[in-house]
Amino acid sequence: MSFRISVSGMNAASSDLDVTAHNIANVNTSGFKGSRAEFADVFAVSAYGLSQQAIGAGVRLAAVAQQFSQGNVDFTGRALDLAISGEGFFTLSDKGATVYSRAGNFGTDSDGYVVNPAGQRLQVYEPNVAGGFDTGRLGDLRLPNGDSPPAATTKVTLETNLPAAATPPTVTPFDPNDPTTYNQTTSLTIYDSLGAPHTQSMYYVKTANPNEWELNTYVDGAAVGPAQTLQYDSAGTLTSPSPAQIALPAYTPTNGSAALSITLDLGKSTQYGTSFGIQTQTQDGHATGRITGIDISPEGAVSARYTNGAVQQLGQVALTNFANPQGLQSLGSNSWGETYRSGQPLHGQAGSSNFGLVQGGALEASNVNLTEQLVNMITAQRNFQANAQMIQTQDQIAQTVINIR
Structure with missing residues (x-):
């Protein structure tokens, strides 16, 4: 013995x-x-x-x-390197079987899917059409490999200040080619359905009536509708049109694109002081763009950035936790599988209860x-x-x- x-x-x-x-x-x-x-x-x-x-x-x-x-979080600067700071596991698909891992050294395969060195695909909550993510639906994270399509301008926001002390021009009628027939002008670039740029110009003309202006809108030198009357009160606040939205008539470019239907938003337009000023001048269209990078938020939201300023939501990294992580079965290649001892998988989002945050451009060390x-x-x-x-x-x-x- x-x-x-x-x-x-x-x-x-x-x-x-x-x-x-x-x-x-x-x-x-x-x-x-x-x-x-x-x-x-x-x-x-x-x-x-x-x-x-x-x-x-x-x-x-x-x-x-x-x-x-928790292992140390080492920053790598590589966009697809991910680290979990706190509880949870990355959810992966291994040819249809679900496995879990803490290793976030991801890359892309020949089809653009985000995978780890073992070829297991990272799972995300897929984006909803109306915004946000569908936490009841998992899918493979795949990076787009094409250009971002163009979007036609539909809204132009103008946050300007018109001088209250302005006087009407001495020369009439209004002529965009004659600066003596208007008080102020400003312009910005808008885009049609093909992504082609156009110049939209706005001309402000003070009328003989107190606190009243006329706004003339031109696209590529062509008038878009008649002059629009802007009325301000004694405090310099726009009172007409009300609400402060002007729907311009459709303008059809000559390049074969669809007609442009643009609404002017003048909600923050004012009439103060003695000088003309432009605080904000924006529009919601853009040209075709190429992908420039991938952003991953601490909540695991993955988005693609394009040269045209567009941002496309690709998904939200799905995290999984277990009542007894020590009951997981090690499968090799830094992955684990569910067992009876581990308990049922608990899916969730980074930053929510029982789940840590996702750090992009970093890896969790051993x-x-x-x-x-x-x-x-x-x-x-x-x-x-x-x-x-x-x-x-x-x-x-x-x-x-x-x-x-």
């Missing part, structure tokens, strides 16, 4: 060394979670139960428990403490040597007994 006890101790020490060696080998593996060998003593039980004088039968390896503590592992190695080595010495001692005792005459 004594020999078997010592052999079990040597086996336990060897298992401890194996676990330590595995941890040390993965000290630089992104998202790796170190393991700990856990042991239990062994007692031989007869048919009549365990007597009070029973001597143990050695030791056994009870479990290899993974430690899911949580293995090398110094601690080296100490464990020395301890396991001493345990192995002590059990081996015990076998040698028992052998000497057995030999002495055999030599008794």
Whole structure:
């Protein structure tokens, strides 16, 4: 029996060394979670139960428990490198099977899908048409490989201040080619349905009536509708039109694009002081654009940026947690699978309850403490040597007994 006890101790020490060696080998593996060998003593039980004088039968390896503590977050500057700061796992599709990982070293395959080095696809909540994300529907994250389509201008917002002390022009009627027939002018670039740019010019003419102006709108030198009357009150606030929206007549460019139907938003237009000023002048159209980068928010929202200023939502990184993460089964390649002991997967969004935040351009390092592992190695080595010495001692005792005459 004594020999078997010592052999079990040597086996336990060897298992401890194996676990330590595995941890040390993965000290630089992104998202790796170190393991700990856990042991239990062994007692031989007869048919009549365990007597009070029973001597143990050695030791056994009870479990290899993974430690899911947070690893350091190292910034890489690479857009598709992701790290989770807090609880949760990345959700991945491995040829249809769902697996989980803390390693966020993602890239793209030949079809534009975001994958890890093992080819497993990152899962996201797909975007809704009306905005936001559908948290009940998972899909593969795929980066667009084409240009962003153009969008025709439909709304122009003008935040201007007209001088209250202005006087009507001395020359009439209004002529856009004669600066003496208007008080102020401003312009901006708008876009048609083909993405072609056009110049929209606005001419402000003070009338003889108090606090009243006329606004003339031209596109590429052609008048778009008649002059629009702007009326302000004694406090300089626009009172007409009310609401402060002017729907211009449709303008059809000559390049074959669809007609432009533009609404002027003058809600923040004022009439103060003695000088003309432009605070904001924006429009909602854009030309064709090429992708320039990928942005990932702390909540895991993934969006593509284009040269035309457009932003396309691609999805929101889906995180998963478990009631007992140590019950997960290690599948290799930094991934784990669900088991009965882990409990059912709990899907959620980064930053919500029980889930950490997603850091773009960073990777979570291995949580293995090398110094601690080296100490464990020395301890396991001493345990192995002590059990081996015990076998040698028992052998000497057995030999002495055999030599008794």
